[in-house]
Amino acid sequence: MNVQAPIELTSAERAEKLQGMGCKRKRVEDIRFTQGKGNYVDDVKLPGMLFGDFVRSSHAHARIKSIDTSKAKALPGVLAVLTAADLKPLNLHYMPTLAGDVQAVLADEKVLFQNQEVAFVVAKDRYIAADAIELVEVEYEPLPVLVDPFKALEPDAPLLREDIKDKMTGAHGPRKHHNHIFFWDIGDKDGTDEAFAKADVVSKDMFTYHRVHPSPLETCQCVASMDKIKGELTLWGTFQAPHVIRTVVSLISGLPEHKIHVIAPDIGGGFGNKVGAYSGYVCAVVASIVLGVPVKWVEDRMENLSTTSFARDYHMTTELAATKDGKILAMRCHVLADHGAFDACADPSKWPAGFMNICTGSYDMPVAYLSVDGVYTNKASGGVAYRCSFRVTEAVYAIERAIETLAQRLGMDSADLRIKNFIQPEQFPYHAPLGWEYDSGNYPLAMKKAMDAVGYRALRAEQKQKQEAFKRGETRELMGIGISFFTEIVGAGPSKNCDILGVAMFDSAEIRIHPTGSIIARMGTKSQGQGHETTYAQIIATELGIPADDIMIEEGNTDTAPYGLGTYGSRSTPTAGAATAVAARKIKAKAQMIAAHLLEVHEGDLEWDVDRFRVKGLPEKFKTMKEIAWASYNSPPPNLEPGLEAVNYYDPPNMTYPFGAYFCVMDIDVDTGVAKTRRFYALDDCGTRINPMIIEGQVHGGLTEAFAVAMGQEIRYDEQGNVMGASFMDFFLPTAVETPKWETDYTVTPSPHHPIGAKGVGESPHVGGVPCFSNAVNDAFAFLNAGHIQMPHDAWRLWKVGERLGLHV
Amino acid sequence: MAKAHIELTINGQPVEALVEPRTLLIHFIREQQNLTGAHIGCDTSHCGACTVDLDGMSVKSCTTFAIQANGSSITTVEGMAAADGTLSALQEGFRMMHGLQCGYCTPGMIMRSHRLLQENPNPTEEEIRFGIAGNLCRCTGYQNIVKAIQYAAAKINGVPFQEAAE
Numbered sequence: 001m002n003v004q005a006p007i008e009l010t011s012a013e014r015a016e017k018l019q020g021m022g023c024k025r026k027r028v029e030d031i032r033f034t035q036g037k038g039n040y041v042d043d044v045k046l047p048g049m050l051f052g053d054f055v056r057s058s059h060a061h062a063r064i065k066s067i068d069t070s071k072a073k074a075l076p077g078v079l080a081v082l083t084a085a086d087l088k089p090l091n092l093h094y095m096p097t098l099a100g101d102v103q104a105v106l107a108d109e110k111v112l113f114q115n116q117e118v119a120f121v122v123a124k125d126r127y128i129a130a131d132a133i134e135l136v137e138v139e140y141e142p143l144p145v146l147v148d149p150f151k152a153l154e155p156d157a158p159l160l161r162e163d164i165k166d167k168m169t170g171a172h173g174p175r176k177h178h179n180h181i182f183f184w185d186i187g188d189k190d191g192t193d194e195a196f197a198k199a200d201v202v203s204k205d206m207f208t209y210h211r212v213h214p215s216p217l218e219t220c221q222c223v224a225s226m227d228k229i230k231g232e233l234t235l236w237g238t239f240q241a242p243h244v245i246r247t248v249v250s251l252i253s254g255l256p257e258h259k260i261h262v263i264a265p266d267i268g269g270g271f272g273n274k275v276g277a278y279s280g281y282v283c284a285v286v287a288s289i290v291l292g293v294p295v296k297w298v299e300d301r302m303e304n305l306s307t308t309s310f311a312r313d314y315h316m317t318t319e320l321a322a323t324k325d326g327k328i329l330a331m332r333c334h335v336l337a338d339h340g341a342f343d344a345c346a347d348p349s350k351w352p353a354g355f356m357n358i359c360t361g362s363y364d365m366p367v368a369y370l371s372v373d374g375v376y377t378n379k380a381s382g383g384v385a386y387r388c389s390f391r392v393t394e395a396v397y398a399i400e401r402a403i404e405t406l407a408q409r410l411g412m413d414s415a416d417l418r419i420k421n422f423i424q425p426e427q428f429p430y431h432a433p434l435g436w437e438y439d440s441g442n443y444p445l446a447m448k449k450a451m452d453a454v455g456y457r458a459l460r461a462e463q464k465q466k467q468e469a470f471k472r473g474e475t476r477e478l479m480g481i482g483i484s485f486f487t488e489i490v491g492a493g494p495s496k497n498c499d500i501l502g503v504a505m506f507d508s509a510e511i512r513i514h515p516t517g518s519i520i521a522r523m524g525t526k527s528q529g530q531g532h533e534t535t536y537a538q539i540i541a542t543e544l545g546i547p548a549d550d551i552m553i554e555e556g557n558t559d560t561a562p563y564g565l566g567t568y569g570s571r572s573t574p575t576a577g578a579a580t581a582v583a584a585r586k587i588k589a590k591a592q593m594i595a596a597h598l599l600e601v602h603e604g605d606l607e608w609d610v611d612r613f614r615v616k617g618l619p620e621k622f623k624t625m626k627e628i629a630w631a632s633y634n635s636p637p638p639n640l641e642p643g644l645e646a647v648n649y650y651d652p653p654n655m656t657y658p659f660g661a662y663f664c665v666m667d668i669d670v671d672t673g674v675a676k677t678r679r680f681y682a683l684d685d686c687g688t689r690i691n692p693m694i695i696e697g698q699v700h701g702g703l704t705e706a707f708a709v710a711m712g713q714e715i716r717y718d719e720q721g722n723v724m725g726a727s728f729m730d731f732f733l734p735t736a737v738e739t740p741k742w743e744t745d746y747t748v749t750p751s752p753h754h755p756i757g758a759k760g761v762g763e764s765p766h767v768g769g770v771p772c773f774s775n776a777v778n779d780a781f782a783f784l785n786a787g788h789i790q791m792p793h794d795a796w797r798l799w800k801v802g803e804r805l806g807l808h809v
Numbered sequence: 810m811a812k813a814h815i816e817l818t819i820n821g822q823p824v825e826a827l828v829e830p831r832t833l834l835i836h837f838i839r840e841q842q843n844l845t846g847a848h849i850g851c852d853t854s855h856c857g858a859c860t861v862d863l864d865g866m867s868v869k870s871c872t873t874f875a876i877q878a879n880g881s882s883i884t885t886v887e888g889m890a891a892a893d894g895t896l897s898a899l900q901e902g903f904r905m906m907h908g909l910q911c912g913y914c915t916p917g918m919i920m921r922s923h924r925l926l927q928e929n930p931n932p933t934e935e936e937i938r939f940g941i942a943g944n945l946c947r948c949t950g951y952q953n954i955v956k957a958i959q960y961a962a963a964k965i966n967g968v969p970f971q972e973a974a975e
Contacts, residue, residue, distance in 0.1 A: 026905065030912075033909055033915050034886075034909070038846075039845075043839075217858055217911070218913045298849075529948045697948075700950030701947070728851045735942040736937070736942055737942045739938075741952060
């Protein structure tokens, strides 16, 4: 029996000491990051390591007539120059994409976008490699360039993909044209048409979500090291999904998976950029296998922005049907999706347009229909989810802009239109017309809280006055009020509908308690700044009563971590976070058996109290988790195996559906086009909140990325397919000066199916923020009948809107 | 390529080395001196992840040649903590105020903030935002970085830190 300590802490005091769920625990990671002791891929330095760099295409579409590598190979310090001809015998000149297409590793006979990889130079250092790529002579025969996706399916459009020209069935069904990738549709087409035919009002617009890039501050990079004696490959890389990369490397290299050690060390931001597999990884691996020494590949910023995965490029013709008093009857949406030269979308395999079918948003409507055509153009390939769960960003942009334009056509306030059409709390679980089952939500509550916080009605009154003053010529400023009420779909996902290359999208946690009561836990996810080392420990601390500071979290080493699908789509908390709680509960169940044995009572006579099992009615009789841990190694009960550890592979029963209400107040100078964000308020409901400090940080960051995308960021191409602005000189990343100040707020509607009720939050602010900014801009001009104004809303384009409307006379 | 002899001080330690004239300071620091705190983010001096302190100036070491640093005194993020391991006020502030997420911009951000506070020990929020405008962060939205710098300024000035209401 325990002798009670002289000063026993109360349960609440003991709980606080654990630094468990709900507290603003300071981050574990920061100790090393603030001292320059992070370990990122470019910090990996191995004896004899070589450096690889790419010769890239200057043309957007051209036949390669010849490649002369002789001068480059003759340069002292150059070890090899690889071209498609070298990879062909290995069948590695193409690699599979996650979207069921293939992608050229090195250009095979022709180039399909500017800066495409043509040859891979391997040299003693990065300076010699840079010299050598200048010495590779490539002769091109230019071909007609296809930039505009709306022209991709014209009968005489240039043939881009000669490698699949005879393959008229793609991974997602028939292709109707040589530049067609897929057609995908969902919903009740006839029922939707019927609802539209009967509607009082039909509101139709084409919303373009322009091409952008996730652009983490650290580019994509890797170090491949082949040990020829052992036949083992170690691959360090900026991998958001290291286990998937290991499987892919095994499948395409033929090396057995257990002889491939993939390690994702600290990652300098990902935002979706680091999910896919890129030519640089394949070439570094091949070069290391051929040469038998480590090879490092590091993108520069121009390469990053112009080659490794763009995001969006969705052209969404969106229609809402409604009664004249504002009840939405149906939605119809057709998307033209520009995928660039290869379909390298990073979506679950069965979802060629990701979760675009969440596009009915937060609104209850009986019927909807969505169709998507994917096309090839002479642009970089990709279509990744930039801080987004697989096209949910595009979906939310479509519905949240459509609500605004419908409100305008109805002459209704758009907040009132939203409130009128909200899915009501008692309707959850809600079966949306395009197939998803929303798990939980309380939209009216969140909307009311947000409207009260910003003083919505007063803002509208002020706007009215400003508009009158503008018409009288007393001000040159327009005031816009942006609203976004978004519903996300995250946590991919249930094996019944989500897999990547056939691997179900579960995730995992393995927890091991050491004899002295400290813990190591490993997950299949991989943090890129989300603070997993801090937050997973908080979940375990609360579940097992071990202080978070005594828990080490490890991710990214595929030899030691359980298999998981990685971190993107706000899936870590919904999947691996759930696995963590379930694994902890397995341990707790065993701990209860051990405690019962030690206390000589029946298990059912015990109750859990923060960090211990105590005998019901006899609180002085207890065993702490620490004591139980020691006993599990020292004196386990008969018939119970020693040790205290558990693993869980969590296949979520459903997605989670975080939501939020965002408001933005903006003032636009019509003479300069400069838009100033006066106020931005973000209310998020991500269910149970694990660490409010980290949640707020995620919201700040996501809003800043949303601001960048809506207000200036763009990967643009000219008519020749030249990529414009592939440097930070041109690609808008806001500094501290431009970035607005953020107000955060929350409601809590726990997920009913998640073990701790959490939903994920990392992407909500981006998903909800972009339409909020765009709505603010559009709202400012709406009373002048400007029509829908496409993003990005930089000063030049907003000045042009003023010009078009004749405001500059 | 013929190499040049340089002598300088890094984090208080004298350093002598042979460098190619074209060797960038960031590569010299990271690869020859094995101080990997400073990072490369853009190669064009826009992002500031490579910021180090050179003779009392914030310098973007990705667009400075190592040979230009001959005779200089450089401080990198590795030189910020005290000899006994105590974190500097800025390092503490970044952690306390959640002024970092992925950590990639942090060394440059801390070095820039360090110089800012040397030049202006009690900056306003606007002065902080302007002062760090040469350093990009993709994760935090800057709000907590501003607070981290305010926290450090208060600590250095020996006054209590008052977090501004949101």
